[in-house]
Each structure stands twice: as C-alpha cells, then as structure tokens.
Amino acid sequence: MTPTITLNDGVRIPQLGFGVFQIDPARTADKVKAALEIGYRHIDTAQMYGNEEGVGKAIADSGIARDELFVTTKLNNDGHGRDEALKRLEESLDRLGLEFVDLYLIHWPQPELDRYVETWEGLEDAKKEGRTRSIGVSNFHPQHLDRLAAETSTVPSINQIELHPHLSQAALREYHHNHGIATEAWSPIGQGKGLLEESTITDIAQRVGKTPAQVVLAWHLHHGNIVFPKSNTVSRIQENFQIFDVELGGDDIAAIDRMNADQRIGPNPENFG
Ligand code: NAD
Numbered sequence: 001m002t003p004t005i006t007l008n009d010g011v012r013i014p015q016l017g018f019g020v021f022q023i024d025p026a027r028t029a030d031k032v033k034a035a036l037e038i039g040y041r042h043i044d045t046a047q048m049y050g051n052e053e054g055v056g057k058a059i060a061d062s063g064i065a066r067d068e069l070f071v072t073t074k075l076n077n078d079g080h081g082r083d084e085a086l087k088r089l090e091e092s093l094d095r096l097g098l099e100f101v102d103l104y105l106i107h108w109p110q111p112e113l114d115r116y117v118e119t120w121e122g123l124e125d126a127k128k129e130g131r132t133r134s135i136g137v138s139n140f141h142p143q144h145l146d147r148l149a150a151e152t153s154t155v156p157s158i159n160q161i162e163l164h165p166h167l168s169q170a171a172l173r174e175y176h177h178n179h180g181i182a183t184e185a186w187s188p189i190g191q192g193k194g195l196l197e198e199s200t201i202t203d204i205a206q207r208v209g210k211t212p213a214q215v216v217l218a219w220h221l222h223h224g225n226i227v228f229p230k231s232n233t234v235s236r237i238q239e240n241f242q243i244f245d246v247e248l249g250g251d252d253i254a255a256i257d258r259m260n261a262d263q264r265i266g267p268n269p270e271n272f273g
Contacts, residue, residue: 002041003244005226007157008180011102011134014070015221016243017042017228019186021049027232028054029061034234036062038241044160044184044228046074046107047092056096071098074107074138074160075123077273080115085122089131104132105160109144110273116144117151124154136160138186139269142175149179160184163225165216166195168260173223187265188227189216200259204252211239218246219256 004012018035020028020043028051032043036058045055052073059069073096079088089104104123109116116137123135136158137145149155159176163169163185176183189196196202196212205212213229217240220227229240266272 002039003221005182005224007134007182008155009134009157011157013103013134013158013182013226014042015226016040016217016241017044017070017072017226018237019044019228019230020051020055021046021186021230023049023051023054023230023232025049025051025054029057031232031237032058033061035237036064038234038238040237040241041068042070042072042228044072046105047076047079047088048074048107052092052095056098060097066098070102071096072103072105073101074105075119077108077110080106080110080113080119082118082122082125085119086126086129086131089126093131100130101132103134103136103158105136105138105158106140108139108273109137109141109269111144111270113273116140117147120148120152120154120156124152127154134158136181136184138184139272141269142172145175145179145181155179156181158182158184158226160186162186162264162266163220164188164190164195164265165201165219165256165259166190166261166263167265168257170260173225183223183225185220185225185227188220188225188229189213191265198259200255204248204255208247208252210246213240214243214246215248215252216256217243218248219253222248222253
C-alpha cells in the first residue's frame with residue numbers, strides 16, 4: 001500500500017502517483033492502464049497536457065472504485081478568473097468522465113496577469129460545489145501564498161513545485177511546513193537527464209542495491225514530498241513504484257541534499273504564462 005499524507009482539509013493523498021506530462025494523448029489511456037495495473041492509485045494530469053480523456057478512459061476501463069483513486073487536474077493559464085476557473089473544471093470533468101476530481105490546482109500564478117486571487121475564489125466555489133475534494137496551487141512563491149492568506153479564507157492544501165536534488169527548494173518547503181501546505185515535487189527525478197548519472201546518486205544506488213531513480217524518489221519520500229514520476233516505459237513505471245523499501249542512511253540524505261544548485265529545468269514562475 002502506498003503511504004498517504006493528510007492534507008490541511010483532512011483529504012488523504014497517496015504520496016506516490018503517476019504523472020502524465022508529455023505523454024502522447026493517443027497513448028495516455030494505455031500508459032495509465034499500465035500504471036493502475038502496477039498499483040498506482042494517484043494520477044496527476046492537467047488541462048495543458050491535452051490528455052485528460054486518456055486518463056478518464058483508463059480509469060473507466062479499470063473498474064477500480066472511485067474512492068480508491070486520487071485524480072488531480074490543473075487550471076490552464078488562459079482560464080484565470082473566478083467563473084472561468086469553475087467552467088474549466090466542468091470541462092475537465094467531462095473529459096475525465098468524472099463527477100469530481102480529488103485535487104484541482106491553479107497551474108501557474110501568472111503574477112503579471114494578477115488574477116490568481118480571484119481565480120482562487122473560483123477554486124473555493126468548486127470545492128463548495130463538490131466538484132473537487134481539495135484545492136491547491138502550483139508554482140506559487142511565498143509572496144503569492146501570502147496574498148491568498150491575506151485576501152481569501154482558504155489556505156491551499158498543496159503547492160506543486162519544481163523540486164529535485166538540483167533544486168531542493170529548502171526555503172519554500174519550510175514556508176509550506178510553517179503554513180500547513182503539503183509539498184508536491186514536479187520533475188522529481190529531474191526529467192531523467194544528467195541527474196541520474198551523477199556519482200553521488202549512482203554510488204548510493206550501487207551500495208543499497210537500487211536504481212538511481214529509486215534512490216532519488218526515496219530521498220523525496222524522506223523529506224515528506226509527494227511525487228508522481230512520469231514514464232512511457234512499463235518497466236520504469238514499475239521500477240518507480242518500488243521505492244518504499246529503499247534504505248537510505250542519514251549520510252545519504254545529507255549527500256543528496258548537498259547536490260542542490262538552485263538549478264531549474266522549467267521556467268521561473270515569476271514570468272511564465
Ligand atoms: P520526471 O522527473 O518525472 O522525469 C520523467 C522522465 O524521466 C521520463 O520522461 C524518462 O525520460 C525518465 N525516467 C522515468 N523513469 C525513469 C527511471 N526509472 N530511470 C531512468 N529514467 C527514468 O519529469 P516530469 O514528467 O517533468 O515530472 C513528473 C510529473 O510532474 C509530470 O508528469 C506532471 O504530472 C508533473 N509536472 C507538473 C508541472 C507543473 O508545472 N505543475 C511541470 C512539470 C511536470
């Protein structure tokens with residue numbers, strides 16, 4: 001069983017899921033089917049990924065009870081605004097074939113557009129109407145979260161941020177910890193490039209008898225992060241699910257912590273969208 005984390009609204013989320021960014025919409029149903037067969041019960045998609053229908057098809061075909069699944073989707077950047085946020089969720093639900101999602105996120109804050117506060121009120125409405133069990137944000141910085149705290153009545157349950165050993169986000173994680181916000185790590189294995197070949201990771205992997213990806217994912221679990229690595233390859237989808245018996249010592253965690261270089265793969269949220 002995948003461990004769960006209890007969010008600030010009481011909703012429980014599996015700490016490991018399957019991410020579907022950059023999975024071809026035509027192949028998404030097959031990949032999600034494989035993940036569900038392996039045992040994943042948490043799927044992370046977004047309007048932006050264009051593959052919600054595939055996620056929905058795999059879920060419908062699986063026969064798995066709805067309350068055993070945790071489905072996240074995210075509001076697209078061109079959908080900011082209170083009413084628009086709700087309308088976009090309805091469209092996502094149609095594509096997913098679901099009555100509700102478990103988590104709805106504002107994908108990017110778009111500070112220059114400056115509509116994320118009213119958009120957040122739309123997410124609050126969506127939760128009240130039962131169209132999502134929990135609401136959160138993605139790619140928010142402390143100043144954006146501070147504004148939500150000052151101007152609205154709900155603290156996001158989650159902030160989904162770029163986070164991997166090259167960008168360990170210590171300050172933002174501490175902010176989350178102090179404000180009851182759970183941390184989701186996107187690109188948790190650094191999109192598989194470079195990072196997994198670095199000797200700090202490969203040496204530990206060799207010693208503990210696990211793969212580099214499993215070591216990095218176990219490092220996330222140690223820090224309490226929620227992860228959803230993506231892969232198109234069934235053997236890797238399987239490998240990424242076998243991370244709960246990885247035994248990392250305190251020295252291993254400290255060595256991986258020291259790999260931080262404040263190095264982003266994706267855009268800076270201050271000027272994206
Ligand atoms: P990731 O860190 O999960 O890396 C995925 C890549 O790593 C794969 O394409 C593959 O090339 C490689 N890989 C996967 N498993 C491997 C293994 N066991 N061994 C070696 N290589 C392996 O990157 P990601 O897909 O960018 O991030 C994961 C998920 O996070 C996404 O699918 C999406 O759901 C979410 N995400 C969210 C945002 C956001 O703005 N909120 C942005 C990017 C991603």
